[in-house]
Amino acid sequence: MEKLKLVSHHLCPYVQRAAIALSEKGVPFDREWIDLADRPEWFKSASPLGKVPLLMISDDQVSEPTALFESAVIVEFLEDTEPNPLHPSDPVERARHRAWIEFASSVLNGIGRLYNAPSNDVLDVETEKLRGMFTRLENDLEARSGSSELTYFAGDRFSLVDAAFGPVFRYLDTFEKDADLHLLNDSHKRVLPWRNALAARPSVKDAIDERYPDRLRQFLVQKGTAISTRIE
Numbered sequence: 001m002e003k004l005k006l007v008s009h010h011l012c013p014y015v016q017r018a019a020i021a022l023s024e025k026g027v028p029f030d031r032e033w034i035d036l037a038d039r040p041e042w043f044k045s046a047s048p049l050g051k052v053p054l055l056m057i058s059d060d061q062v063s064e065p066t067a068l069f070e071s072a073v074i075v076e077f078l079e080d081t082e083p084n085p086l087h088p089s090d091p092v093e094r095a096r097h098r099a100w101i102e103f104a105s106s107v108l109n110g111i112g113r114l115y116n117a118p119s120n121d122v123l124d125v126e127t128e129k130l131r132g133m134f135t136r137l138e139n140d141l142e143a144r145s146g147s148s149e150l151t152y153f154a155g156d157r158f159s160l161v162d163a164a165f166g167p168v169f170r171y172l173d174t175f176e177k178d179a180d181l182h183l184l185n186d187s188h189k190r191v192l193p194w195r196n197a198l199a200a201r202p203s204v205k206d207a208i209d210e211r212y213p214d215r216l217r218q219f220l221v222q223k224g225t226a227i228s229t230r231i232e
């Protein structure tokens with residue numbers, strides 16, 4: 001039988017996407033955590049871009065495992081091979097979901113720029129840009145849902161868009177609690193309950209270990225950037 005191993009880093013949101021998809025599909029998998037600051041040789045040869053996640057697929061004990069790289073490719077592979085679809089069946093809807101997953105990646109890039117901001121002025125600019133992105137998301141949710149409630153991005157059914165945004169919203173917990181930095185406000189009427197629903201979803205909770213909040217806090221403190229000075 002095929003064995004799957006997800007090569008992971010404790011803070012990586014793209015690793016979390018793959019872990020969430022595996023868990024939602026009920027697929028058993030092992031994890032191997034690596035230190036990106038001290039990459040093992042086997043990882044350097046297995047990962048063409050030097051990045052996590054990797055999904056290692058072993059058919060038997062004899063041949064070398066196949067290493068899939070890029071989270072989007074990994075989750076699409078799981079869609080192709082495993083039960084419990086996380087994409088809609090309608091092609092237009094499916095394409096729209098893929099586009100919002102790209103949007104989630106752009107938000108992650110914005111989060112990277114935010115925590116790397118060297119000064120408070122740049123931090124303010126990046127904060128405003130991210131608020132604008134969450135407002136764009138809010139407007140899309142509002143346009144699609146009308147007066148009905150959406151639990152997840154597409155309603156009651158958990159999708160890969162949710163797997164992409166669960167790790168995005170997780171950053172906000174630390175930004176709010178440790179740096180008093182708020183990217184969402186009361187105008188995000190649909191984004192806020194969606195964020196709460198994702199935080200309560202077992203697959204999203206289990207995508208990290210219990211030391212994640214401390215590790216992220218430590219990572220932000222060690223950055224030595226504007227956000228570091230906001231964390232005591």
Ligand SMILES: N[C@@H](CCC(=O)N[C@@H](CS)C(=O)NCC(=O)O)C(=O)O
Nearest residue numbers: 012013014050051052053070071072
């Ligand atoms: N497009 C990639 C992004 C993955 C990525 O950026 N991984 C980061 C950690 S979150 C990484 O491995 N960085 C190491 C590096 O860039 O050298 C994906 O979706 O898998």
